[in-house]
Amino acid sequence: MARYNSFTSEEISAELAAVNAAYQGFKAKGLKLNMARGKPSAEQLDLSRPMLDVLGEEASLTSSDGTDCANYGGLSGIPEAKQLLARLLDDDPENIIAGGSSSLTLMFDAIARLWTFGTEGNAPWGTLERVKWLCPSPGYDRHFAICETFGMELIPVPLTDEGPDMDMVEQLAAADPSIKGIWCVPQYSNPTGIVYSSQVVNRLASMACAAPDFRIFWDNAYSVHHLYPQHPVQVADIAAACVAAGNPNRYLKFASTSKITFPGAGISGLAASPSNIQEALKVMGIQMVGPDKLNQLRHGRFLSTDEALQNHMASHGKLLAPKFQLVDRKLSEGLKGTVECSWSSPQGGYFISFEAPAGTAKRIVALAKDAGVQLTGAGATWPYGQDPKDSNIRIAPSMPPLDELDQAMDVFVTCVKLAALEQLAE
Secondary structure (H helix, E strand, C coil): CCHHHHCCHHHHHHHHHHHHHHHHHHHHCCCCEEECCCCCCHHHHHCCHHHHHCCCCCCCCECCCCCECCCCCCCCCCHHHHHHHHHHHCCCHHHEEEECCCHHHHHHHHHHHHHHHCCCCCCCHHHCCCCEEEEEECCCHHHHHHHHHCCCEEEEEEEECCEECHHHHHHHHHHCCCEEEEEECCCCCCCCCCCCCHHHHHHHHHCCCCCCCCEEEEECCCCCCECCCCCCCCCCCHHHHHHHCCCCCCEEEEEECCCCCCCCCCCEEEECCHHHHHHHHHHHHHHCCCCCHHHHHHHHHHCCCHHHHHHHHHHHHHHHHHHHHHHHHHHHHHHCCCCCCEECCCCECCCEEEECCCCCHHHHHHHHHHCCEEECCCCCCCHHHCCCCCCEEEECCCCCCHHHHHHHHHHHHHHHHHHHHHHHHC
């Protein structure tokens, strides 16, 4: 049992006074530290600086298939970009559409097409009385926001150590034709860092769905983001599983280079069945003339081989791993055996998921903000921003330098203790 839970009322009061004094000390420092979102650090961004010189004044601007990358055209992207994205999406280049800097844009557009035009002859989702979506939680707030924007009903599904609770997913999907899809971050999931098991992948691919146009939105955002590249993990391919199960059009896979090169100037990709790709291109041909092919060419030449990508990501891992280790050490030293809490220890990705004592997450985030440490809002990892336990906090250690992260974690640990003691004192 956590030590605080065994305290007498007098001991709680004394400890609360001591922790509050430490907290006031942090407030007096006037700190301005940010762990709100998983942005790459300045050192990580510098790793891609050489890419800016790839298309120098004398460089050819023609892709390997003869496309003039400085001119119009090339709706689905150039071969160099598709080959790079194929490594991130675990797919074949011919099944990929290469886009601009944000995979989130591709996800939004995919929903918009299904909403407006439907798929495979099924009614457009926007014409239906109700559309529901399965949301493994805790999950990614921007995924949830897309669904909310279109007026969908979001259904939280518990996220286990192997992926979404498949008993619940299967039961819901089989019974309700208004359930049209599920969000999945299969590798180093945001925010818990878990990796989907092969069994979960196969069950998603083969499960019975009342909606014939049910779609798995497979966000492969962290497929190459290993903290320890010597021990990488590999998720089973959802495309191969869907084809084997006789559901070749069920999946849409997404990825980008946002946390590989430059978040503000990356490239993104959609991988899908030939049928889904053709449906997308038909609408995209009206929406646009072509993507930024010069940026695609720059990326394709900078990360032209498996070895180049692996070496580049290993450099990212060397910068990130010490930060994740520092967070784990600070939480262990400051909270283990004291407060009833837990946290994830991912092998990759960008986040650590922290479970505070139920009913304290919002208070912890507010205390941290007042002490100069910005965190992701409590509840953001659940649909509608409503964490039923008010316990989950997403920690994003990537952007601050180690010395700032060290200070931020001292503040965080103090805020957790303070909120827990306040709750016990009530």
